[in-house]
Amino acid sequence: MPVTLRQPGWSRASASMVLGLAFSYALSIGARAILGYDPLLDGESVMRIALISVPFFFLVGLGCFSYWFRWASGAPTVPEDHSGHGAKSWKSYFYPNTDHKVIGIQYVVTSFFFMFVGGLLAMLIRAELAAPGRQFVDSNAYNGLFSVHASLLIFLFIIPVFAGLANYVLPLMIGAPDMAFPRLNALSYWLLPVAGTMMMLSFFAPGGSFATGWTAYATLSNTAPLGQEFFTIGVQFAGASSIATALNFLVTIITMRAPGMSFFRMPLLVWANFSTSLLVVIATPFVAASQFFVLLDRSLGFNFFDHGQGGDVLMYQHVFWFYSHPAVYIMMLPGFGIVSEILAVKSRKPVFGYRMMAFSLLAIVALGFTVWAHHMFVSGMQTWIRVPMMVTTAIIAVPTGIKIFSWLATMWKGVLKLDTPMLFTMGFLTMFVLGGISGVMLAMIPLTIHVSDTYFIVAHIHYVLFGGSLFTIFAGVYFWFPKMTGRMYDEKLGKLHFWLTFIFFNATFAPMHVIGVQGMPRRVADYAEQFASWNLVISLAAFGTGISSLVFAYNMVASWRGGPRAESNPWRSLTLEWQVSSPPPIFNFDEIPTVVGGPYEYGVPGAVHGVFGGSPTTAGPGRRGPATTAGAPSA
Amino acid sequence: MGEERRGSRNSRTVVVEMFVIGTVASLAGIALGSAIEWFPAQASSQAGPIDTLWDVLVICSVPIFVGVVIVVVYAALLFRQRPGEENLDGPPIHGNTTIEIVWTVLPALLLVVLCVYAYVVLLDIEQKPAQAATPEMKIDVYGEQFAWTFKYAGANGKPFTTTQLYLPQDRSVKFDVHSKDVIHDFWVPAFRMKIDAVPGITTAYRVTPTKLGIYPVVCAELCGLGHAYMRQTARVLPTDAFDTWLEKESAEDNPPAGGKPVAGGATGATGGGGSDAAEGDAG
Numbered sequence: 038m039p040v041t042l043r044q045p046g047w048s049r050a051s052a053s054m055v056l057g058l059a060f061s062y063a064l065s066i067g068a069r070a071i072l073g074y075d076p077l078l079d080g081e082s083v084m085r086i087a088l089i090s091v092p093f094f095f096l097v098g099l100g101c102f103s104y105w106f107r108w109a110s111g112a113p114t115v116p117e118d119h120s121g122h123g124a125k126s127w128k129s130y131f132y133p134n135t136d137h138k139v140i141g142i143q144y145v146v147t148s149f150f151f152m153f154v155g156g157l158l159a160m161l162i163r164a165e166l167a168a169p170g171r172q173f174v175d176s177n178a179y180n181g182l183f184s185v186h187a188s189l190l191i192f193l194f195i196i197p198v199f200a201g202l203a204n205y206v207l208p209l210m211i212g213a214p215d216m217a218f219p220r221l222n223a224l225s226y227w228l229l230p231v232a233g234t235m236m237m238l239s240f241f242a243p244g245g246s247f248a249t250g251w252t253a254y255a256t257l258s259n260t261a262p263l264g265q266e267f268f269t270i271g272v273q274f275a276g277a278s279s280i281a282t283a284l285n286f287l288v289t290i291i292t293m294r295a296p297g298m299s300f301f302r303m304p305l306l307v308w309a310n311f312s313t314s315l316l317v318v319i320a321t322p323f324v325a326a327s328q329f330f331v332l333l334d335r336s337l338g339f340n341f342f343d344h345g346q347g348g349d350v351l352m353y354q355h356v357f358w359f360y361s362h363p364a365v366y367i368m369m370l371p372g373f374g375i376v377s378e379i380l381a382v383k384s385r386k387p388v389f390g391y392r393m394m395a396f397s398l399l400a401i402v403a404l405g406f407t408v409w410a411h412h413m414f415v416s417g418m419q420t421w422i423r424v425p426m427m428v429t430t431a432i433i434a435v436p437t438g439i440k441i442f443s444w445l446a447t448m449w450k451g452v453l454k455l456d457t458p459m460l461f462t463m464g465f466l467t468m469f470v471l472g473g474i475s476g477v478m479l480a481m482i483p484l485t486i487h488v489s490d491t492y493f494i495v496a497h498i499h500y501v502l503f504g505g506s507l508f509t510i511f512a513g514v515y516f517w518f519p520k521m522t523g524r525m526y527d528e529k530l531g532k533l534h535f536w537l538t539f540i541f542f543n544a545t546f547a548p549m550h551v552i553g554v555q556g557m558p559r560r561v562a563d564y565a566e567q568f569a570s571w572n573l574v575i576s577l578a579a580f581g582t583g584i585s586s587l588v589f590a591y592n593m594v595a596s597w598r599g600g601p602r603a604e605s606n607p608w609r610s611l612t613l614e615w616q617v618s619s620p621p622p623i624f625n626f627d628e629i630p631t632v633v634g635g636p637y638e639y640g641v642p643g644a645v646h647g648v649f650g651g652s653p654t655t656a657g658p659g660r661r662g663p664a665t666t667a668g669a670p671s672a
Numbered sequence: 673m674g675e676e677r678r679g680s681r682n683s684r685t686v687v688v689e690m691f692v693i694g695t696v697a698s699l700a701g702i703a704l705g706s707a708i709e710w711f712p713a714q715a716s717s718q719a720g721p722i723d724t725l726w727d728v729l730v731i732c733s734v735p736i737f738v739g740v741v742i743v744v745v746y747a748a749l750l751f752r753q754r755p756g757e758e759n760l761d762g763p764p765i766h767g768n769t770t771i772e773i774v775w776t777v778l779p780a781l782l783l784v785v786l787c788v789y790a791y792v793v794l795l796d797i798e799q800k801p802a803q804a805a806t807p808e809m810k811i812d813v814y815g816e817q818f819a820w821t822f823k824y825a826g827a828n829g830k831p832f833t834t835t836q837l838y839l840p841q842d843r844s845v846k847f848d849v850h851s852k853d854v855i856h857d858f859w860v861p862a863f864r865m866k867i868d869a870v871p872g873i874t875t876a877y878r879v880t881p882t883k884l885g886i887y888p889v890v891c892a893e894l895c896g897l898g899h900a901y902m903r904q905t906a907r908v909l910p911t912d913a914f915d916t917w918l919e920k921e922s923a924e925d926n927p928p929a930g931g932k933p934v935a936g937g938a939t940g941a942t943g944g945g946g947s948d949a950a951e952g953d954a955g
Contacts, residue, residue, distance in 0.1 A: 177897050250894050256871055257854040257896055344872025350855065351870060384751075386762035390772050415857065415892075417849075417868045417875035420798075424791060431783040435776060441740065442775040443767075448747040451762035455752050463744050470740045474733040477783065481729065481790035483722050483797055487864040490857060490892035554710045554726070556861030558892045561900035565888065609759075640764035 045100020046132065053098025054091050061087035080243075081263055085336055088270045092231040101133050101224045122215075123623040133227060135219035137208050138621065140226050142521060144201025145514070147226075151193040151233050153586070158186035160583050165562060167576035169569050179562035180248030181264070185236055187251035188268060191368070192275040193233040195506050199371035200225075200282045202513050203310045205521055207286065209614035209621060210304050212295025212630045212647060217288040221281050228278035232271045239267030250560060252361070255342035255353040259334040266335065269328045276325045279367075283317035286310050295613070295647065297632035302646075304612050304636040305394055309374025312398040316363045316370070316405060324360035327353055351418055358409040366405045368502060370398060372509030373440060376462050379516050380444050382610045383459040384451030387637040389443045397436035404433040414485045423482050430480035437473055441466065454608075457531030461512035464539050468504025472497060475550065490560075493553025499546045511538070511589070518596070519603030523620045526600060530592040537585035544578035611646040612636050686750070694735070694742045701734035715862035715887055715908060717880040718797040722864045725793050732782065797865070801844045801880060806911070808844040808878070811837075815849070815856030815869035818898030820889060826922035827915075834921065837889060837906040839881045840914035846878040857893035860906050866892055881908040 041048040065082045096102060107114045122136040123129075130143055162182050165172045174182065208216055216222045239246035244262025247253070247269075258265050290311050294303070303311075330353065333339040340346035342353055381388045388394055407429040414423050444466060453459065475497040479485050488494065511534075518526045548571045553559075557568045564572065606615040613630055614621070630647035638644030711723050753760070800808060812823040814833075823833045837860075839845055849858050851869035859866035863879045891902035909917065 176900055180894070180897070180899070248896075254855055254894070257894065260854065261896075348872075350872055384762060385760065387764055387766050389765065390767040393767070393772055415866050415868055417870045417873060424794075427790065428784075428787050431787050432780065434783060435780050438779045439772070439776055443772075445740065445743045445747070446765075446768075446771070448751065449743070450765065451747070451751050452757055452760045453748060453752045455748060463748065466744055467737075467741050470737055474737060477786070478726075478729045478733070481725060481786065481793075483725055483790055483793040484729065486797075486866055487722055487861070489866065490859075551708060551710065556712045556888070556890070558859070558890055560894045563900045565903075638764065640761035644764075 045098070045103055047099070049100075050095050050098030053094040057091040057094030058087055060094070061090055064090075082336075084242075084263060085266060088235065088266055092228075092235070092274060095231065096224070096227055099133060099227060101227050104220055133223040135215070135223050136623065137204050137216045137219065137222060138521075138625075140216075140222050141201050141203075141205025143226050144197055144204055144229070145521075147229055147233070148194050148198035148201055151189045152198070153590070154233075154237065155186050155189040155194060156583060156586060158182050158189070160580065162186060163576040163579040166564070166572050168573065169564055169566055171563065174562070176562040177245050177248055180250075180560070181240065181246035183560060184247050184250050184253075184268070185239065188236050188247075188271070189233065190502075191251055191364070192272060193229060193236070195368045195502060195510070196275070196279060196364070197229055198510055199310075199313070199368070199506075200279070200286075202375070202510075202517065203286065203306070203371060204282070206517055206614050207307060207310055208289060208293070209520075209617065209625055210307055210612055211290065211293060211298055212613050212626060212632065213289060213293040214624045214626065214629075216285050217293055218285050222285055225278045225281040225285065228274045228281075232275035232278070235267050235271035235274070239264045239271075242267060252357065253328070253331065254357075255331060255334070256350055259331050259342050266332065269332045269335070272328050273325055276321045279317050280321050283314035283321075286314040287318065290314075295630050295632050297647075299632075301392065301395070302632050302635055304374075305377035305388060305391070305398075306371070306374035308395045308398055309370045309372075309377070312402045313367050313370045315402050316367050319406070320360045320363040320367070322360075323356050324364070327356040327360070330356070351413075351416060354413050354416055355410070355418075358412045359406075362409040362412060363405045365501065366401055368506050370401065372465070372506050372513075373398065375509045375513040375516070376444060376465060377447075378610075378612070379458050379462045379512055380447045381637040381639060382608050383454045383456070383462070384448045385454075385639045386447055386451040387635070387639055387641075389446035390439070391635065391637065393439055394443055397439045400436040401433060404429055404436070408433060411480060411485070414482050415489050427480050427482050431477055434473060434477050434480075441470060441473075456515075456528060457526070457535055458512045458516035460532060460535040461508050461515065464535065465505060465508035465512065468500055468508060468539075468542070472500030472505050475500060488553055490558055491553035492549040492557045492559055495559050496546050496549035496553060499549070503542060503546065508538075511535075514593075516608070517614075518593070519607050520614060520619050520621070522597045522600075523603055523618075524596050524600035525603050525607065526596040527592050530588055534585060534588040534592065537588060538582065541578050541581035541585055545575055545582050548575055611638060611644070613647045616647060616649070681750070686746070690742050690746055694738050697742070698735040698738045701738055702731055705730040705734060711864075712861045713883060713885065713887065715860075715881055715883040715885060716864065717801075717882050719862070719864045719882075721793045721796050725790060728789065729786070732786065798877070800846075800878065806840075806843050808846055809840070810846050810848065813847045813849045813858050813869065814852055815858060815891065815895070815902075816852035817854065817896050818891070818902040820856075820858065820891075820902070820904050824918065824921070827919045828922055830922040832921050832924070835904060837904065838914060838917055839906060839908050840911045841881055841884055841908055843911065844878055844880045846876060849875045849877075854895050855893050856891045856895045856902070859890045859892040860887055861890060862887040862906075868893055881906075884908050884910065 042052055043049070061083050064086055065079060066077050069077050069079065069082070104114055121134055124134070124139045129139065130146070134140060161174070162179070165174050165179055165182070204216065204222065208214070242262070242264035245264050247261065247265045247267055249258045249261055249265060253265070253268060290307060330341040334341050334343070340348045342348045342350050344350055377388050377394060408426055410418065410422050410426045411430045475493070479488070479497060515526055515531055518524070552568050552571045555568070557564055603619040605618045608615065616630065617626060628649055630649050632647045634644055634646055636646050638646065706727070710726065711719070714720060714723060810825060814821045814823065819835060821833050821835055822837050823831060826832050847858065849867055849869045851871045853871065855871070856869040857866055858869055863881065865877045865879050867875045867877050869875065885908055887906045887908070889904040889906050891899060895902065
């Protein structure tokens with residue numbers, strides 16, 4: 038056997054995938070032969086097995102499991118000499134790597150790839166909707182467009198891009214040399230391209246891509262053509278990735294903080310990811326369950342959702358939303374963390390009410406599990422549950438409001454540096470408030486009875502996820518770009534990007550509130566004549582939003598290739614990730630820092646957050662203790 | 673120090689100025705919010721309370737949004753870093769317990785009040801009307817891919833079905849909603865009420881149509897290929913005209929079939945063929 042096929046890598050992965058396909062055929066045909074089915078070859082059955090098995094064959098071929106297989110089989114493991122750390126060239130990013138900084142960049146770049154694919158689908162959606170009647174896709178293809186659009190942007194952009202940014206900066210922020218489980222971290226990343234590729238490939242499935250929305254409600258989903266399973270199974274891989282990363286974050290945050298870094302000295306980004314990880318670990322298994330139900334109904338004749346056989350159609354929605362409502366916070370809390378970091382640094386002031394900011398995150402985590410049925414006000418569930426869900430949904434605006442007001446107070450009397458990250462942060466503050474307000478409106482049952490499943494919902498979710506999450510993602514990417522790449526981005530282009538995005542975003546989504554209340558349902562390929570003029574405006578604005586993202590792409594690529602070198606701390610920040618070079622050394626800290634104060638002591642004379650090399654007050658034998666012992670898992 | 677210059681504007685003047693501008697902008701925003709033609713026709717007794725709830729929510733929301741925007745804009749104007757301030761820090765203010773309690777308690781109170789109000793509206797729109805001259809009528813609504821059918825109890829105990837919804841004016845109607853295949857959602861925007869049609873269970877709501885006219889019936893829950901085209905019409909008739917129609921339909925001994933060809937009645941009744949039904953009479 039040629040050596041390239043024995044070594045982990047893309048050759049072995051490709052060969053392995055062929056093997057996986059052969060395995061799928063063999064298993065399907067073999068099982069059908071044993072059970073006496075005719076004909077022996079059933080394409081759907083082979084495809085179904087392949088969707089599950091080929092990704093594993095791929096991951097094994099790529100080497101994601103090599104260490105564990107050796108260890109489990111008692112073979113001598115390859116000693117970890119840390120040669121896997123760091124990226125030697127751009128090619129290193131295409132192989133499993135155990136360095137959290139490499140993984141962070143893999144995550145972010147991959148997620149943005151999916152953002153551009155999802156955005157492109159949005160452009161097609163808006164092109165179809167530019168005028169009433171059929172433009173260029175039929176309604177099945179149209180249903181596929183918005184389904185894949187939402188699935189990619191939720192499961193393969195917003196959720197993982199936050200995990201990616203945190204993967205890069207969080208260990209640095211808490212003074213750790215890496216994440217707690219570097220190999221699990223590598224596996225978490227490689228599950229993402231698997232999930233994303235699967236969802237995109239669904240367009241080539243017989244019968245078209247999955248077309249039941251990202252919500253995939255039964256009984257539509259368990260009777261849909263085969264393309265549905267690209268979602269059903271794809272979500273499992275994305276979800277597994279989420280859960281593994283969240284566990285990794287939790288263990289890293291709990292056990293690997295630098296000496297002196299008590300919970301209340303952690304930067305709020307760390308708090309935010311701690312809260313998010315709690316949500317992910319508790320909630321994500323529920324979306325996995327909901328999709329397993331669908332898969333079992335489809336493939337093995339289970340009757341979870343067949344009411345004629347004792348199934349319960351509404352159960353799908355309860356299980357699905359028990360994840361998917363907390364998922365809204367999974368897609369927002371890390372952004373809250375980013376905003377807190379940027380506002381403190383760019384306003385040169387401590388975050389106002391630090392402890393309340395941390396506690397409000399935890400309050401959102403707890404309350405986030407008590408509101409799921411507000412997605413089901415018109416679902417036909419038992420009616421009494423609507424009222425407590427209305428109250429909890431309204432009350433969750435209180436901790437969110439605390440955060441908004443505290444951020445405003447953080448800016449007040451500061452010295453505001455109005456550069457690109459700050460502009461996106463301030464854009465977030467105003468736009469997210471709008472999304473929050475329409476959210477409170479949607480808590481009110483009588484109003485929701487009218488506007489649920491309309492463009493008002495579309496407007497609301499885009500104000501939350503675009504004006505909210507995406508603005509914080511842009512802010513975070515610009516803010517940490519110098520740290521991650523060692524280069525400065527182009528400030529002029531950044532500001533241009535902000536203003537274009539801000540204007541076109543509003544022009545796109547604000548009118549959707551109006552047509553929604555007027556009665557335009559969502560998820561329709563065609564609409565009544567009365568909505569035509571607004572839809573044309575929205576489509577034109579959407580194309581503007583699309584163009585604005587090209588400014589961002591150009592800025593990122595050009596600046597990474599040839600931007601001016603970044604200093605280690607261009608923003609004069611106190612947090613630890615800025616106290617090392619840009620980009621940081623392979624093991625982050627030549628010496629583990631000791632944390633002696635809060636992370637945001639701007640304006641306090643002589644205040645420091647962390648010290649290197651010890652200081653008279655904190656130096657001692659315990660200084661390197663817990664962090665380094667827990668912090669050497671890869672040894 | 674820049675601090676002195678930064679603090680040079682009397683902070684009370686600034687707050688008053690922000691308050692005045694905020695009030696004016698809020699009033700303008702509320703005026704704009706009232707000027708927009710948000711809702712379709714108010715054709716049921718349920719529409720009024722819901723539309724009023726919306727107005728109240730808009731009035732409460734606008735000042736909050738305006739307030740946040742004004743603080744952001746004023747912060748940018750007053751406190752932006754000017755040349756020579758590159759190394760300046762702000763004052764180390766870590767928090768203020770009083771103000772934090774205020775912005776926790778006040779929104780909570782506002783939200784509780786809104787919830788109570790919304791609950792009252794909910795009771796109002798869902799309760800059976802007090803004993804009226806005519807008893808409540810019941811119509812069974814069946815959703816299937818991709819059409820609605822309506823089953824009437826009929827006059828003289830002779831039930832019949834149609835694909836065009838006829839309703840009497842000023843009489844409470846209870847819809848029992850069923851699905852024959854996947855989830856649909858029975859929605860007449862002019863009535864404001866909607867509910868999912870769920871396979872295996874019967875869901876329900878009631879409306880009292882108040883305004884004569886023809887209104888679109890829309891499926892609001894994604895139900896597959898022809899979802900966008902699952903549109904029919906509801907026609908509200910004067911009571912006597914409705915009774916005439918009801919008796920005529922009951923008298924005809926026809927099997928359940930398509931509706932009468934009245935005023936752009938049901939399109940593309942059953943059998944899929946979604947895109948053929950794209951006339952879009954939902955205007």
